[in-house]
Amino acid sequence: MATEHPLVFHDPRQRVYPRSVKGTFRSIKHGILLLAYTVFFLLPYVRWDRGPNFPDQAILFDLPHRAFYIFGLTMWPQEVIWLAIFLLFAAVLLFFVTGIAGRVFCGYFCFQTLWTDLYMTIERWVEGDRTARMRLDKEPWSFRKLRLKFEKHALWIGVAFLTGVSFAAYFTDAFDLWRDFFLLQAAPAAYITTLILTATTYTMAGLMREQVCTSFCPYGRFQSVMFDENTKIVAYDVARGEGSQGRAKPKKGTGPEERKAAGHGDCIDCGLCVQVCPTGIDIRNGLQYQCISCGLCIDACNNVMDSVKLPKGLISYTSEKELRNEKVNHWTPKTLGYAAVLLAVAVWFAFSMANRSTLVVDVQQERQPLYVQLSDGRIQNKYEIKVTNKQGQAASYAIDVLGLPQAEVQISPNPLQVGAGRALGTTVYIKVPPASLKESKTHFNFRIKQQGSGESARYETDFYAPEEMVGGDDDDEG
Amino acid sequence: MEKSHKPKVETTGHVWDGDLAEYNNPLPTWWVWAFYATVVFAVVYWFLYPAWPVGKGFTTGLLQEEVKVNGQTVSSHWNTRVAYLADMQEGREAQSKFYNQLNGMSLEQISANPELMGFVRSAGKTLFGDNCAACHRAGGQGNPGVAPALVDDDWLYGGSLEKIQETITSGRHGFMPAFGPALRPEQISALAEYELSLSGHSKDARLAQAGEALFHSNEVGCFGCHGVAGKGNQMIGAPNLTDNIWVWAKVDPKLKSPSRETLEAIITNGLNRGVMPSWEGRLSPDQIKILALYVHQLGGGQ
Numbered sequence: 219m220a221t222e223h224p225l226v227f228h229d230p231r232q233r234v235y236p237r238s239v240k241g242t243f244r245s246i247k248h249g250i251l252l253l254a255y256t257v258f259f260l261l262p263y264v265r266w267d268r269g270p271n272f273p274d275q276a277i278l279f280d281l282p283h284r285a286f287y288i289f290g291l292t293m294w295p296q297e298v299i300w301l302a303i304f305l306l307f308a309a310v311l312l313f314f315v316t317g318i319a320g321r322v323f324c325g326y327f328c329f330q331t332l333w334t335d336l337y338m339t340i341e342r343w344v345e346g347d348r349t350a351r352m353r354l355d356k357e358p359w360s361f362r363k364l365r366l367k368f369e370k371h372a373l374w375i376g377v378a379f380l381t382g383v384s385f386a387a388y389f390t391d392a393f394d395l396w397r398d399f400f401l402l403q404a405a406p407a408a409y410i411t412t413l414i415l416t417a418t419t420y421t422m423a424g425l426m427r428e429q430v431c432t433s434f435c436p437y438g439r440f441q442s443v444m445f446d447e448n449t450k451i452v453a454y455d456v457a458r459g460e461g462s463q464g465r466a467k468p469k470k471g472t473g474p475e476e477r478k479a480a481g482h483g484d485c486i487d488c489g490l491c492v493q494v495c496p497t498g499i500d501i502r503n504g505l506q507y508q509c510i511s512c513g514l515c516i517d518a519c520n521n522v523m524d525s526v527k528l529p530k531g532l533i534s535y536t537s538e539k540e541l542r543n544e545k546v547n548h549w550t551p552k553t554l555g556y557a558a559v560l561l562a563v564a565v566w567f568a569f570s571m572a573n574r575s576t577l578v579v580d581v582q583q584e585r586q587p588l589y590v591q592l593s594d595g596r597i598q599n600k601y602e603i604k605v606t607n608k609q610g611q612a613a614s615y616a617i618d619v620l621g622l623p624q625a626e627v628q629i630s631p632n633p634l635q636v637g638a639g640r641a642l643g644t645t646v647y648i649k650v651p652p653a654s655l656k657e658s659k660t661h662f663n664f665r666i667k668q669q670g671s672g673e674s675a676r677y678e679t680d681f682y683a684p685e686e687m688v689g690g691d692d693d694d695e696g
Numbered sequence: 697m698e699k700s701h702k703p704k705v706e707t708t709g710h711v712w713d714g715d716l717a718e719y720n721n722p723l724p725t726w727w728v729w730a731f732y733a734t735v736v737f738a739v740v741y742w743f744l745y746p747a748w749p750v751g752k753g754f755t756t757g758l759l760q761e762e763v764k765v766n767g768q769t770v771s772s773h774w775n776t777r778v779a780y781l782a783d784m785q786e787g788r789e790a791q792s793k794f795y796n797q798l799n800g801m802s803l804e805q806i807s808a809n810p811e812l813m814g815f816v817r818s819a820g821k822t823l824f825g826d827n828c829a830a831c832h833r834a835g836g837q838g839n840p841g842v843a844p845a846l847v848d849d850d851w852l853y854g855g856s857l858e859k860i861q862e863t864i865t866s867g868r869h870g871f872m873p874a875f876g877p878a879l880r881p882e883q884i885s886a887l888a889e890y891e892l893s894l895s896g897h898s899k900d901a902r903l904a905q906a907g908e909a910l911f912h913s914n915e916v917g918c919f920g921c922h923g924v925a926g927k928g929n930q931m932i933g934a935p936n937l938t939d940n941i942w943v944w945a946k947v948d949p950k951l952k953s954p955s956r957e958t959l960e961a962i963i964t965n966g967l968n969r970g971v972m973p974s975w976e977g978r979l980s981p982d983q984i985k986i987l988a989l990y991v992h993q994l995g996g997g998q
Contacts, residue, residue: 584835585835586833586834586835586837587835587837587847590837590845590847590848590995591848591940591941592848592849592850592941593848593849593850593936593939593940593941594849594939595940598847598848598849598995598996600847600994600995600996602817628996631808631810634810635810642810642811642814643810643814643817644810644813645813645817645993647995647996686952
């Protein structure tokens, strides 16, 4: 009885030795790999002239100075909402694409897949293909085995280190980073980042591999809610492959006609589709959560079908409806809904970008004390105005007050000269005769106007006066 | 025995009463390793930081910290006090670039520089909180009867940058003699009423008129310090009696001015409370500079 078995919490991992394969999808993957690595590793060295006072790195996330430079765009902390919009867009795009084309992100674009692919390629260079690696791992330790293992891990760690430094290079000047890194003068954060990225890259791409997809990755687990019968999946044509009598290995001297006559399907049970799978599953068992839709089994099967002179496509990108010979409809309410949200987010993003202001105004009112009575009977409030100039050149800003009749405004200096990308504060004193006020709290606006461009910002705040003094003190005096 | 439906688990091998066995469920491996890691952490910690008592002393640890104490570099084993000193030193060094700039500049030059004024406002707030707020309160709003407000436009000794700097550096000692022994109570009442009339709070015109005569008479001589018009004298810190700003007398919220009794008490007993200590020697000249600028901008300055 099954219950008599010892309690098992965790199946020990069956090591996967993926075989290399050639084919259409492998070529697409190679192309994307090359593009992704070129961008990731080289982008930090691309320069972009922003004028004096600004860094010339095309992409720089300058955390100490709180600015993100992305080519011609400079993002300030006030615009971090764009990051949220971008992430929202990316998430909905992922759902949308997954709903239509299945897990293409997993198979082609995910960092885990990309780096695992690179690590497997290195492994193949050093230790050989699947059978050679399996043999090597079974062998007792020898000098040759030790040397190969050392070479592989050294290369892996080298790639992991490069990955770590390249990542850190997005946060500081890339050329300076390399020099400072080895002179031990780089920021501690650079060393910590590199160390963490090196360790995680080596562990995740080298040691954990498909376990990350099958055991950690939440996305793999909730894909089922994004899939439907129309979604593209990698699938095995069971009807064609199995026939009425199941799959069978080819016998000598029997052609396709004899197979058909014996009731066997087109699958010759060569097992290549299992051997090439990076997550080690058998696609012939149907759609499984481990499948990352990379299509390598399609390549393997097509190669075999070619060699046995059978039509390709026993394993293919298809959908459950196509497998049943029904018409596929990609534009279901679900995908239309995703598309609508995508469009809305894109419009929001464009609107937000188009209306970006180069001027940020912050007003803080002195609250200790909230108001002061002056010797001539007027009430004074004090404000601290901070003007941030997000432009690449200095600008001067004139400050005035709207909506406070009879107010005397004392600002020095006015206009305020603020340097490129700098923030500067100034103190504003407002003196108002209390008789001219209707309430103890009066709304009014500061208007900050850039001289020249005419760009202006308003900041609504309040003027406070003692309750008993406002509105002309005629009730209990005299 | 009935067939057990429980999964088989390794037992410790001890059996009581024939069939009571103790399961052996070892701790999860990750937990055990985390425990070992804490042990390793503790050992490393012992080496780096002060840890074990030894006789009358203790193991000091390998970490060394260097701090400047009174201009001399002192090296010590790591401890919270040295770490604190090092922290403070770092703070002072970070501030020094501003202090160095302030050093050669006049008060007017600094007040015309918005960037430096930003530093003055933040550094001044701390200095003010540490040294001045006890009497003048945190925002400089003053405390009637204790210390004048610094946020309005009424200055006892003058509100220019130089005068404020002079006040902080040398201190001030305001003094008003007690008129109780020299005057009759009704004379004191008349003077108090006149004082109220100066700022428009008089209720008894006849009494105020009598007070006005006394104020300007040579026997009482209030005008000697407060001026013929009662506008005060900043040379000696005599307050202006004609405005609505009261330094030493608490304002009665119902009357919106001090009561006559309050003013009578001040005239009777005099004032010897306006003592502002000298900060020269306690604060550096640069700190006094920052405070002068800070106090000047509290109310808009003069």
